[in-house]
Amino acid sequence: EIVLTQSPATLSLSPGERATLSCRASQDISSYLAWYQQKPGQSPSLLIYDASNRATGIPARFSGSGSGTDFALTISSLEPEDFAVYYCQQRSNWPPGITFGQGTRLEI
Amino acid sequence: QVTLRESGPALVRPTQPLTLTCTFSGFSLSTSGMSVSWIRQPPGKALEWLALIDSHDDKYYSASLRTRLTISKDTSKNQVVLTMTNMDPVDTATYYCARLGAVGPALDYWGQGTLVTVSS
Numbered sequence: 001e002i003v004l005t006q007s008p009a010t011l012s013l014s015p016g017e018r019a020t021l022s023c024r025a026s027q028d029i030s031s032y033l034a035w036y037q038q039k040p041g042q043s044p045s046l047l048i049y050d051a052s053n054r055a056t057g058i059p060a061r062f063s064g065s066g067s068g069t070d071f072a073l074t075i076s077s078l079e080p081e082d083f084a085v086y087y088c089q090q091r092s093n094w095p096p097g098i099t100f101g102q103g104t105r106l107e108i
Numbered sequence: 109q110v111t112l113r114e115s116g117p118a119l120v121r122p123t124q125p126l127t128l129t130c131t132f133s134g135f136s137l138s139t140s141g142m143s144v145s146w147i148r149q150p151p152g153k154a155l156e157w158l159a160l161i162d163s164h165d166d167k168y169y170s171a172s173l174r175t176r177l178t179i180s181k182d183t184s185k186n187q188v189v190l191t192m193t194n195m196d197p198v199d200t201a202t203y204y205c206a207r208l209g210a211v212g213p214a215l216d217y218w219g220q221g222t223l224v225t226v227s228s
C-alpha cells in the first residue's frame with residue numbers, strides 16, 4: 001500500500017501570509033495526486049488534481065506542484081476562509097486503491 | 109448538475125451489519141471511466157478510503173477492511189450500495205460517497221455525508 005505523509009500536522013499563519021503544505025508518497029506516483037480542503041462540518045472539496053491542475057472554481061491563489069514522491073500545495077496569500085484542514089490523496093493501480101494523507105490543519 | 113446523497117441508519121448495534129446507499133444524479137455509472145467511492149471519517153480524525161466500484165463493475169476494497177465490505181451498483185436506479193459486516197464502536201464515523209473519474213483519479217463531487225454511530 002502506498003502511504004502518503006503530510007507535513008506539518010498543524011501550520012499556524014496569519015491572513016496575507018504564504019502557506020506551503022507538503023505531501024510525500026512512499027513510492028513514485030507520477031503526478032496522480034489530488035488535494036482537498038475540508039472546513040468544520042463540511043464534506044471535503046477538491047482543490048487540485050493531477051498534482052497541479054486547479055479544479056473548477058478554485059481561486060488562483062491555490063497552486064499545486066511536484067511529481068514522483070514529493071508534492072506541495074501553496075496558498076499564495078491566505079484569506080480568512082482558507083483556514084481549514086487539507087488532505088492529499090492518490091489512486092494506485094497496484095495495489096489497487098485510494099489512500100489519503102493524515103491531513104494538515106491550517107490555523108490562524 | 110452532479111449530486112450525491114448518502115442514506116442509511118444513524119445508529120447500528122455492535123456486531124450488526126451496516127448498509128448504506130449512495131443515490132446520485134448528473135452522471136451515469138455506465139459511462140466508461142466513471143466510478144463511485146466510499147470514504148469514512150471518524151469524529152476528529154482523517155479520511156479513510158473504503159471501497160470503489162467502476163463502470164465495468166470492477167470493485168476495489170481497502171486491504172484492512174476487505175473481508176467486511178461489499179460494494180454493488182444499480183445503474184438503472186443511479187445507486188451504489190455499501191455493506192459493512194460486524195460493526196464495532198470504532199466504526200463510528202461520517203460515511204461519504206464521492207464520484208471519481210471526470211478529472212483524473214480525483215474525487216470531484218462528494219455527498220454531504222451520513223453519521224453512523226455504533227453503540228448498544
